[in-house]
Amino acid sequence: MGSVRSHRYSIVSSEEDGMKLASIAVPNGYGNGNMTKVHTERPQQSRFVSKDGHCNVQFINMREKGQRYLADIFTTCVDIRWRWMLLVFCLSFLLFTAAFLFSVETQTTIGYGYRYVTEECPIAVFMVVFQSIVGCIIDAFIIGAVMAKMAKPKKRNETLVFSHYATVAMRDAKLCLMWRVGNLRKSHLVEAHVRAQLLKSRTTAEGEFIPLDQVDIDVGFDSGIDRIFLVSPITIVHEIDEDSPFYEMNKQELETSDFEIVVILEGMVEATAMTTQCRSSYVASEILWGHRFEPVLFEEKNYYKVDYSRFDNTYEVPSTPQxxxxxxxxxxxNCSSRNSFCYENEVALEKVEMEEEFEEEEEHKVLRVIEPLNDSNIDLVSECDPNIDSLTLEERPLTAESEI
Incomplete structure (x- = not known):
């Protein structure tokens, strides 16, 4: 259990490894979480999404804004601030003193004093009944809006955190963009999954300027790795491959580019089953090239320990390519093609050598078979005709030639 897991979201490490990482001393001071990244001076980029998840957007010149908001009055009351909601509740009573007291006595059913309704004024009777009904509706509406505001999952985001920095480093022989998410509560986030988008201005082929073009950043949607079990902090990984918008960016280009990465964590609150969304963002100056996050999850004897003091800490990896x-x-x-070329040449040479050796062996075998036959033929001729060389031409026997 003390060994590091091979999964891409591996989070478990040993206490000894964590102490080693914490004690690393590097020239630029990144070793123990003291991150002092140096960049050239350039204008500060305006964020689209702040670090706490709020969108820096203002709406202007909206047509019929009041009518549209009143058409969905319940959502409007849930979204407005508490001060305005209390003001709406108080305005359900009249403002001038006598009518206000009479309205309070009617709406709260506490009884009347000197002011009361008689049969001499039928309109007053109707108004009392009408106000009683409207008062019940207003009370129910306000109570529902208050309960909805208190049960909003927005406050759950206070205990969902993102790392202050993102990093770029090698993982499984691939260049990856990584950031970390954590849950400060012991209650789980059901069906938790992450998404990320790149916001960057661009100009189309037709010359159209898009100030904030949104490009999806793959964090494992196809393979299902974007769905996480957020019990302890997890490092989210984006592999920089051919489909990545960072595929052609080196370290220098990334540090000088103007873009924003919006990261989103979604899930259902376990207590209320309401969906919540937590957001944050990273600009180019908050991405550390050649760094990894320090481990925060350690295995003890009978349990696992999460050290959130290391949550934002990173350490430098000098072997990261620039x-x-x-x-x-x-x-x-190129390296693999050269290696394959050399291998093919070696195979061809070995094949030629094997063929030459095979031919030589065949020649030796033929010679071994022919030599005994020649020796036996010579001996046979010498035994049969011992004096044939001493005979004259006329006396030698004529041998018939074979017909072809």
Whole structure:
């Protein structure tokens, strides 16, 4: 259990490994979470989404805004601030003194004093009944709105945290963009899943300028890795491959680019079964190239311990390449092609050598078979005709030639 898991979202480490990482001393001071990243001076980029998840957007020139908001009055009351909601509740009573007291006596059914309704004024009787009914409706509406405001899952986001920095480093021989999420409560976030989008301005082929173009960042949607079990902090991983918007960015280009990465964590609150969404963002100056997060989950004797003091800490990885993922892939492909070429040459040479050896062996076998036959033929001729060489041409026997 003390060994590091091979899963891409591996979160368990040993106490000894954590102490080693915490004691690393590097020249730029990143070793123990003291992150002092140096960049060239450039204008501060305006955030679309702040670090606490609020969207920095203001709506202007909206047509019929009041009518649209009143059409959905319940949502309006749930969304407005408490001060305005209390004001609406108080306005259900009249403002001038005598009518206000009479209205309070009627609406709260506490009884009348000197002011009371008689049969001499039928309109007053009707208004008392009408106000009683309307008062019950207003009370029920206000109570429902108050309960809805108190049960909103928005406050649950206070205990869902994102790391202050994102990192770029190698993982499983691939260049990856990583950030960390955590849950400060012991109650679970049901069906938790993560998403990410890149916000960057661009100009189309037709010359149209898009100030905030939204591009999805893959965090494992197809494979299902985007769905997480958020019991302890987890590092979210985006592999920078051919489909990634960062595929052609090296370290220098990433640090000088103007973009924003919006990260989103969604899930259902276990207590209320209401869906909540927690957001944060990272700009280029908050992405650390060549760093990894320190482990925060350690295995004890009978339990696991999460140290949130290490949640934002990173340590430097000097072996991280400074080039883009595309250049890294090209280098690997060139190296593999050279290796395959050398291997093919070796195989061809070995094949030629084997063929030559085989031919030599065949020649030796033929020679071994022919030599005994030649020796036996010579001996046979010498035994049969011992004096044939001493005979004259006329005396030698004529041998018939074989017909072809």
């Amino acid at each position: 080039c883009s993922a595309r250049e890294l892939a090209e280098r690997k492909s």
